[in-house]
Amino acid sequence: MDNNVNAVKKDGKKKNNFKSNEMIMMVFVLVLVILIFTVLNKNYFTYANMSNILMAASTIGLLAIGETFLIIAGHVDLSCANIAAMSAVITAILINGGMSWPLAIVLVAAGSTIAGLLNSCLVNVFELQPFIATLATSNVFMGVAYLACSGKSLPVGDKGFNAIGSMRILGIPFPAVLMVVCFVIFGFILARTIFGRSVYMVGGNAEAARLAGLNPKMVSTILYVISAVLAAFAGVLMTAKMHSGQPSAGSGAEFDAITAAILGGVAFTGGTGNLAGCFIGLLIMQCFNNGLTVINVSSFWQIVAKGLLLIVALLLDFIRRKKVFRKFLEILKAKEN
């Protein structure tokens, strides 16, 4: 019996190491990606190109934060990219209509909460599957975006507003700063607050969480609203970046956001994952995409390469789940004996 307890203790420790190992492995992959591309083209790891990567990551990053929260809680939001498109167009309309841009941003953010509440209502009140419900609303939001501008891109002339997309803070593009700040704030919320803990518990087992005094519907409602508001900010950034509100803005970006979350170790089964992982996943993805362009890979091979990256990420997840790795360790141990 004592022997047994010892064995348990040892392995328990090993398991913890294994978990932090995952994080180290992710960072290792990121460094490896950067290293490989730097070797292939010395202009890859430059200040200018790194800020390009962050810039490209900024809007998807905002969407990925919302997705990570939702997926951990056992939900998903396929409509976020189209909420971004809708917000992008409406921001342009408001500013062109003579509204001051800070007010326009506030109004758009407030309006997007309605979109979030609509998603939540379909999922929580009418008990539709999140996947189906947000797929449906995603079309609605896209339609609204096209209706609002009758399908035409709307240029924005307001220099102050456009500066949001191009100004730099301490040499770093503002959209990237905003994204990193959001990652830090929401990462803290997820890891350290009651609300963050509730997200994990609800995602792990909603009924158990409810019977232990949490309110799963409230939690998911807040998450859909967070996702929508972040998407609205992403839309504002897109408009500022392009100096125009385009109804096709961000189209398909929800999948990039989900990919980043999954690359970062967020499991679709809910209850596990964290924002640090998602952030590194996002960076891996963007560094990879950018690198392929820098080293001038032909476009169709780029698509293949991106698919392969996703497969590798899913294999990592498989290894985590199937504990193939641990089994491998056990075999090694057995051989030592």
Add this chain to the structure above:
Amino acid sequence: MKKIMSFLLCGTMAAMLAGCGGADNGKAEESNSSVQDSSSQVTNVQEDEDKNDKKDDKLTFEYFTLSMGIEWIQQIDEALKELGEEQNFEVLTGDADYDINEQLSQVSTGVSQGIDGAFLFVVDEGSATAVVDKFDEADIPVIGETLKLQDGNGDNVAPYVELDAESVGGECGKWVCENYESCGVDMSDLSKVGVLNITSSKYQSDLGRANGFITEVQAGLPDIPESNYYEADIASETNDDESQNAYNLVSPLLAAHPEIESWIMIATTDHFGVGACRAVEAAGMEDQTILVSCGGEFAVKEWDNESAKCWKAACYYDAMDFAKIMVEGMLQICREGKDASEIYDEYRNGDETYAAVGITGSMITTEDYKEHVRAYQ
């Protein structure tokens, strides 16, 4: 229980079918009667001459198209409808949303509803024969737009009005060669000038534009070394936000080639142009870049706002020019009784059965765009 349900469902479906049929009949009758009201005297006189009767009837055409999300297509659609009001025909729209199967089924629906003629922006040039066959079977005239309607041997299977992609790109190239010295960009050392074409290899037309451009630039500025030609291919991106994608492709290319001191860029659509323009600005290279684009619908909006310093010119083509030729040909078939193989004679090439009309654009710049673009006239 199941059986009862299935009977009920069958019943409902039958009722719906009957209802739809009824509605259609009703509609047809209604339109007939309205025609009779307006031209009752005429019809009394010409009761037996069906063909001539058509001449003054309101015709119904349908515009089968790729996606109404594209601004160009919206403009064509609007132009067609505008012409319809002048010349007494109605234009329906079938939006295939990039799906060829969807387009085929929309064509079947259109044919069964008895449209008089069709304008076709085929989703996929490779499937042109499949779509055109459907119209031929139903004996409904079809005129293509933008994309070619050809079979596997390269023979035209129906008349069409296309954008002459090579020459549009060529115009842009020529303009750059003639005007690069007056753009305020330092190009004294052509060995340090890069040429970047921002295109999408998913679309034949985009590739054609890029080719035309490169051919002209190579001829006009032979001192730019071969190795300074680069390509940003939007097809490598997995989502559909074209401006964002252009931005994300152009910015790393700029960062990867600091040895290039000034750039000549062509965006094969204005959507790519916006992204490229912003990437150039973010890299702080707007004084060292000449950007030209095909289309111009977005360039003019930027110029209205006096932004986009590096976006020097665009090859502009007007949807109304397209629409006028399309409608002219269609009315010749439907009202004058010509065969589809007889129209557009002046554009016919050798012994082709059907003619293809190639339209090219004209260059516009910040200074003169208001003189050329229809919206300002």
Add this chain to the structure above:
Amino acid sequence: MENYVEFKNIRKAFVGVQALDGISFRADGGEICALLGENGAGKSTLLKILSGAHQADSGEYFINGREMKFHSPMEAIQAGVSVIYQERQLVSELSVTENVFMEDLYCNRAGIVDFKRSHEEMQRIIELFHMPFSPQTKVKKLSAAYQQMVEIMKAYRRKSQVIAFDEPTAPLTDAEIDILFGLIQRLRDSGKVILYVSHRLKELFRLTDKIIILKDGRFVEDVRTANTSEGYLVSKMVGRNVGDTFSALKRNDQMGDVVLEARNLRGNGIHNVSFQLHRGEVLGFAGLVGAGRSETMQLLFGGDKVKSGEIYIDGRLKKIRNPKDAIEEGIGLCPEDRKEQGLVLGRSIRNNLTIPILNKISRRGIIDRKRERKLSKEAVAAYRIKTPSIEKIAMELSGGNQQKIILGRWMLADLKVLILDEPTKGIDVGAKAEIYQMVCDLAREGLGVIFISSELQEVINICDKVIVMRDGTVTGCLDRKEMSEEGILSLAMQENGE
């Protein structure tokens, strides 16, 4: 030829546990051989190796003298092994025939299923087993017991020589158990090897011929059922002589004021349920499955909507709309289904312990992690949860330890009333005894405890008073002195006419 199964020195380790540590024994055909042991003794793991779901790390096993090494359940099935698990492996939307003939329905030459022939064949088997359903019946329409029969017919149809049962009686009623046992005995008489895993000692005496006792992954002893006693078996499997678990309990004998009173509760199939609970009292709820005991508790706890009726806590009328309200009023619930309703299985012990007290261990919404760890460690120690660390994932613990996490969760929450819904279901004898004592300790600390159990022995020995329910109403209330199994049963099964 005589069938037999033989295990030689089987070992199997999972992360953190040596589940099987050199097991060897032999089971012969024509005999029902029980595998007995506490949870975690290795019975299920052994069955999973036999069925090809797991592979042994070392050791051999033989069927009729031939060495076997199954890499997948399919290989085991082809070699004539069927294991009937606790969780049934049926496709509930399909018919009985389709389930039984799952992998080889009769087909015609074109590969199209010949349903007529399959159904006919099925009908023959059904008649053989004297079952009252038809081949076309969808499995979801059958009761738990008959679903079990479908499993057995599947094993029979596969002509399995070795059939193993993993806790088959857990979801069954007494009458259904009789049918099941009849079937198992017939299978034995036809010379098959039967392995039978159950926690219920009484069953083993009724059914089995031989009992193999396992403990901590090791083989302890095999005994002929006829030559042994319940006390002996328990002492062997627990490793100590528990004697009479119940007589050793330190019970509470001081009762306080009424802490909780329900008046005319209605809703969710419950009609006019009223009762009082005192501080320091253990109030039992007895009744058959579906009598409305759990439903009543869900009403009290805010898990379901109350249609009408009043709940008083410390004499004051309270409105309880959801579990959160209930917890704020000092009511805690250990739900019936530990895995579905009780625990977030994928998260750590610490995370599971602190769900209801997150507010108390936080400042401005931010969790004080030091405090959380300290409290978690206290709860783990107080409830003797066997684990190397509070960070261990709940899923990896045994049933008894999982139950203790839920108890520990409520210990931290500072309660007035604790509702325990079948807290001892599916856990081993040793852990049960610990939980009984915990219940009594809680009562001694002045909590009002509501104790729901289907094991009458438990109810009689733990509770100060028992309320018997039937069809959503209270049919009787017995004091400690009046309690007897017969008395409770007659109230629980009383006919409506009265």
